[in-house]
Amino acid sequence: MVAPLLVAPLLLLFAIFFVVPFVEIMRISFSGQGGALAGATWLMSSSLFAVIFLNTLKLALTVTLICLGLGYPAACFIAGQPASQRGIYLALVLLPFWTSVLVRTYTWALVLGREGLLNASLIWLGLSDEPQRFMFTPLAVHLGMVQILLPVAILTLVGVMTELDPGLARAARVLGASPWRAFWHVYLPMTKPGIVAAAMLLFILSLGFYITPALLGGPRHRTIANLIDLQVHQMNDWTSASAMALVLLATTIVAVVLLRWLVPDRTLHGGAG
Amino acid sequence: MTDMTRRDMGRLALGGAALAAMGKSAHAQAVTITVNGSGGSLAKSLERIYEKPFTAETGIGVRSTAPVSLPKLKAMVETGNMEWDLTEMGGADMIEAIKNGWLTEIDWSIVDPDNKLPPIARQKYGMVTSTFSTVIAYRTDKFGGKAPKSWADFWDVKSFPGPRALQDSPVQNLEFALLADGVPADKLYPLDVERAFKKLDQIKGNVAAWWTTGAQQVQLLVDGEAVMGTVWNGRVPPLKKEGKPVDIIWNGGALQLSYWAVPKGAKHPREAMLYMKSRLDPDKGLQLLQDSPYPGFAPGLIEKVDPELAKTLPIHPDNVAVQYRFDPDYWSEHRQKLTERWAAWLLT
Numbered sequence: 126m127v128a129p130l131l132v133a134p135l136l137l138l139f140a141i142f143f144v145v146p147f148v149e150i151m152r153i154s155f156s157g158q159g160g161a162l163a164g165a166t167w168l169m170s171s172s173l174f175a176v177i178f179l180n181t182l183k184l185a186l187t188v189t190l191i192c193l194g195l196g197y198p199a200a201c202f203i204a205g206q207p208a209s210q211r212g213i214y215l216a217l218v219l220l221p222f223w224t225s226v227l228v229r230t231y232t233w234a235l236v237l238g239r240e241g242l243l244n245a246s247l248i249w250l251g252l253s254d255e256p257q258r259f260m261f262t263p264l265a266v267h268l269g270m271v272q273i274l275l276p277v278a279i280l281t282l283v284g285v286m287t288e289l290d291p292g293l294a295r296a297a298r299v300l301g302a303s304p305w306r307a308f309w310h311v312y313l314p315m316t317k318p319g320i321v322a323a324a325m326l327l328f329i330l331s332l333g334f335y336i337t338p339a340l341l342g343g344p345r346h347r348t349i350a351n352l353i354d355l356q357v358h359q360m361n362d363w364t365s366a367s368a369m370a371l372v373l374l375a376t377t378i379v380a381v382v383l384l385r386w387l388v389p390d391r392t393l394h395g396g397a398g
Numbered sequence: 399m400t401d402m403t404r405r406d407m408g409r410l411a412l413g414g415a416a417l418a419a420m421g422k423s424a425h426a427q428a429v430t431i432t433v434n435g436s437g438g439s440l441a442k443s444l445e446r447i448y449e450k451p452f453t454a455e456t457g458i459g460v461r462s463t464a465p466v467s468l469p470k471l472k473a474m475v476e477t478g479n480m481e482w483d484l485t486e487m488g489g490a491d492m493i494e495a496i497k498n499g500w501l502t503e504i505d506w507s508i509v510d511p512d513n514k515l516p517p518i519a520r521q522k523y524g525m526v527t528s529t530f531s532t533v534i535a536y537r538t539d540k541f542g543g544k545a546p547k548s549w550a551d552f553w554d555v556k557s558f559p560g561p562r563a564l565q566d567s568p569v570q571n572l573e574f575a576l577l578a579d580g581v582p583a584d585k586l587y588p589l590d591v592e593r594a595f596k597k598l599d600q601i602k603g604n605v606a607a608w609w610t611t612g613a614q615q616v617q618l619l620v621d622g623e624a625v626m627g628t629v630w631n632g633r634v635p636p637l638k639k640e641g642k643p644v645d646i647i648w649n650g651g652a653l654q655l656s657y658w659a660v661p662k663g664a665k666h667p668r669e670a671m672l673y674m675k676s677r678l679d680p681d682k683g684l685q686l687l688q689d690s691p692y693p694g695f696a697p698g699l700i701e702k703v704d705p706e707l708a709k710t711l712p713i714h715p716d717n718v719a720v721q722y723r724f725d726p727d728y729w730s731e732h733r734q735k736l737t738e739r740w741a742a743w744l745l746t
Contacts, residue, residue, distance in 0.1 A: 173742040180745075239561070239606070240622040258561075260623065261607060344566040344608045344744045355741060357469050359567065360734045361494065 147374075150367045157364030164368030174352065174369065181348045182376075184338075185331035188270045192327050193320060195271070196278030200319075203279070204286035215283070222276035230337045233269045234260065237341070265341040270334055277330065278323045285319025321388040329377050349373050430459030431669045434485040437464025438612065439636075443689040452676045458669045468494060471661055475500045480663035483670035486527065487657045489726030490569070490733060495659065496523050497730070502660040508671040510678065519695035524657035525674055528692035531712040531721060532570050533651035535619055535629040539643040549578035549650045552626055553601050561606030563618045563627030568740035569729050570652045571598065573722065574628070577650045583722035591736065595743060608744070619644055631712055632691045651721040653712055656692075687711070 157163035168174055203214045221229065236242045237259035247253040259265055293315070297307035335350035347355070349369055356366035435444070441462055449460040463482070468491040474480045475498075487495065495501050501523040506513075509525060519526035536546055536558075546558050552574070555562075564571055572594035573586050579597045581590070607618050607627075615629040620642060634646045658674050660667050676682075680698040687693060687703060691710050700713070708714050712721070 171738070173738055173745075176742070176745055238621055238623060256622075258606060344741065347741065347745070352741070355737070358467070360737045361468060361472070362734060363469075 150370050153363050154367035154371055159364070164364045167362075167365045168368050168372065171365075174365075177347050177352050178349060178372070180346070181332060184266065184270075184334075184348065185328050188267060188274060188331045189324055189327040191267065191271050192274050192278040193324060196275055196282055196323070197316075197320070200279045200282030200286055203283050204289075205291075211283075211287070215280075218276045218279050221272070222280075226273055227336055229273055230269055230340050233265065233272070233341055237265050237268070260341065261343040261345065263342070263346060266338050266346050269337040269341045270331060273337060274327055274330060277326055281323040281326060282316065282319045285316055285322070289315050318388055321384055325381060325384045328380055332373060332377060332380075428457040428459060429666050429669055430461055431483040431666050431673060432461045432463055432481055433670070433673065434463045434466065434482040436466055436486060436612070437462075440690050443686060447682050447685050448673075448676060451682075452673055455676075456669075456672060458666075458672065460673065466491075471495060471500055472498070475662050478663060480661050480665065482661050483664045483666045484658055484660055484673060487524065487659050489655055489657070489724065490729040492524055492657050492659065493726055493730035500662050502662050502664060502667055504660065504674075505668075505671055508668065509674045514697040515678070516695050518655075521657070524659040526655045526695055527658045527677065528656050528690075528694045529653065529712045530656065530692045531631045531648070531651040531653050531717070532565075532628050533631050533721075534626060534647045534649075535615070535634050535644055536626040536647070537619060537622075537643055538645050540625040545645070545647075546626060547647060547649060549574050550580075553578045553597070555601075555604050558626065560625030561623065562601060562604050563607045563609055563615070563624035564601075564605050565628055566608035566610050566744075568736040569733065570628075570724065571740075572736070573652060573724075574650065575601075577722070583650070586722055587725045587728050589728065589732075591739075595739075598743070602744075616644070631710075635691060635710055648717040649720045651712070651717070652724045653718065653721040654724045654726075 154164040155161045159166070199218075203211060203218075206214060234241075238244070239256045239258070239260070241259075243259060244253070244256040247257065248255075289312075294307050294312045297311045298304065302310070332348075333350055334348055335354070338346055338348045339351050339354075344351075349372070353366045353369050353373075356362045356369070433449075435441070441464070444462065445460075449462065453459055466486045466488070468487075471482075471485065474482070503522055504520075504525060506520060510520060515525070534546065534549070534552055537560075538545070540560055541558050544557070546552060546554075551558055552562065564574075572589050572591065575594040575597035576586055576590060577583065579593060581593075607614075607623050609615050609618060609627070612630055612633060615627060616633045616637060618624045618627055619629075620637065629646065631646060631648075631651070634644055637644050658677070660670050664670060677694070678696045680696050680702060683694065683696040683699040684702050687699075687707060691707075691712070693699060693703075693711050693713055700708075703711070709716070711717065
């Protein structure tokens with residue numbers, strides 16, 4: 126009898142701040158001036174939406190892969206430390222994680238600007254004669270997003286890796302496996318649930334990124350979130366904006382389902398699997 | 399322990415009663431109106447020059463909010479939850495808001511009982527509060543003593559090399575492109591959209607940044623992210639005073655009006671209109687001009703302005719002569735389609 130009461134506050138919060146706005150968004154997207162299908166028609170016919178949607182998917186995918194590529198070795202390293210020292214390394218990862226996304230994004234603008242730290246260093250080192258353009262490039266967007274999301278990757282992976290029995294990889298080595306073979310056939314498969322969980326989180330978070338692409342990429346590197354903002358603020362077209370919000374949600378759900386299907390539920394939560 | 403609790407409870411009860419009494423008396427005395435404007439550094443000047451004296455005189459409190467936003471107005475009208483009593487509005491937004499019935503008619507017997515405002519400033523749903531221009535600003539230290547003079551020079555990256563900054567919007571940028579391409583200022587509308595985008599193709603690669611806010615406009619210039627860009631005229635004089643190497647060109651600027659309007663469903667429309675009236679005081683207008691070169695049509699204001707300051711105003715005759723008159727009607731009608739095309743154009 127007590128259990129339902131315990132989740133009641135959460136359910137209430139969820140109902141007020143997710144279900145109600147969501148139903149409203151559904152209503153707006155199917156009740157535009159041009160009829161019930163105006164939003165859907167716009168989605169199907171707009172080349173703007175098609176290009177930006179694909180760009181957003183591509184961006185989310187590359188950022189996810191880069192974060193995994195950089196985060197995995199770092200997580201291995203941290204998980205391999207004695208428990209007493211792990212805290213220090215985790216703190217180093219958490220520190221930027223606790224800093225506001227806005228602050229970190231602005232800091233990148235300062236570093237990458239025409240008269241910023243990076244250009245000043247390049248010129249001082251004699252590697253470049255004049256300032257290079259880093260701001261408002263795909264490079265800037267990727268850098269910013271990877272730096273913001275990397276802690277998510279590392280923390281998720283460390284969580285899984287510290288649960289593993291280090292004896293298993295050692296056993297493989299003792300039995301004659303090369304370090305590479307022990308990693309590839311023993312360690313990596315055991316961390317697969319961590320990789321999938323991290324990928325899922327990273328991809329979903331990347332899909333909805335707004336501030337970082339807006340500030341570091343500008344209007345030439347818009348994501349779906351930025352396009353929704355444009356629709357609402359510049360074009361006064363809430364129907365299309367709502368329709369896009371639904372597409373974003375649907376994409377997220379598809380991504381979750383796909384990953385769930387790739388890795389069974391039990392291993393996602395079971396840690397050592 | 400019991401004693402403590404009892405005493406605390408006594409204090410709490412007393413405090414509560416006092417609070418309730420205060421709240422009651424404050425409520426009985428006066429209302430507070432919510433005035434929505436563009437915020438920024440100007441908010442302090444407005445508080446000093448208009449809001450505090452208005453409260454002292456009428457007992458009506460003024461709470462200022464920002465920013466100006468048509469979507470927010472729409473949302474508040476449609477949900478019946480109107481937070482503002484008065485809001486600033488741009489020209490094209492004004493037309494959109496009137497078309498959708500989001501505004502209350504102005505009672506001119508309250509705002510301008512002696513009928514002293516020129517007709518252009520007295521409209522059914524709004525009062526012109528200020529005039530401003532979008533103009534070219536440039537770094538005076540980047541072109542070896544040469545100064546750009548026109549939109550053609552803005553496009554001329556050989557004579558005036560360096561990155562440019564433009565607003566992320568087709569509004570006015572299409573006009574600027576046509577002016578650069580040699581279309582006379584009085585023959586701009588209806589816009590030749592194809593020709594404008596073709597001309598914009600030439601400059602796109604040199605535009606390092608597409609700004610979205612007023613603060614960004616000057617930041618880009620000061621940081622050196624751009625050597626030439628568009629700004630609202632009032633953003634540059636304070637920088638010049640600080641000794642920053644920036645200046646503006648009036649030639650080819652877009653002269654625009656901004657309005658005060660009372661939203662539909664405003665809780666204190668009468669008090670809001672009284673506040674509008676207080677904004678027509680020419681002496682206060684003169685004070686505000688020191689901080690913000692965006693004059694309105696307050697009767698008797700322009701005669702009082704110092705000639706040196708007058709030259710920096712959008713409505714100085716010399717400046718009016720070289721600018722074009724922005725057409726909000728055209729943009730209200732075409733903004734949606736052209737913004738979509740603009741956003742797609744930026745991606746390529």
